[in-house]
Ligand SMILES: [Zn+2]
């Protein structure tokens with residue numbers, strides 16, 4: 170199976186290629202992900218930043234996470250698609266939205282985080298591990 174991934178924003182101005190595999194695939198229900206996505210959660214795959222090749226111009230928005238770190242969200246300035254996020258806790262990693270990937274064969278949600286913030290209209294899968302907030306795991 171291939172560990173290479175590619176993706177693009179809605180308008181196609183931003184494209185990326187990633188030489189995986191991801192560290193983890195997480196579904197996040199925090200308020201920031203909800204507002205960013207306009208729906209109940211984001212699903213993101215965490216990759217080493219060295220594995221990523223991006224092309225096209227991105228706009229960024231920064232905010233403080235609840236854990237005294239800063240989060241940067243990078244999105245396409247013309248169509249608004251969220252492309253990736255980074256956190257100062259893991260500055261050498263980038264979390265890419267699965268919704269912008271072309272092919273996601275082999276990628277499954279492994280954990281659900283900020284489950285406490287989940288809205289009743291957003292349904293969870295049954296076989297995934299849930300955390301009420303952000304767990305303290307770090308990539309090996
Ligand atoms: Zn775009």
Ligand SMILES: [Zn+2]
Pocket residue numbers: 197198199200201202203283
């Ligand atoms: Zn989130």
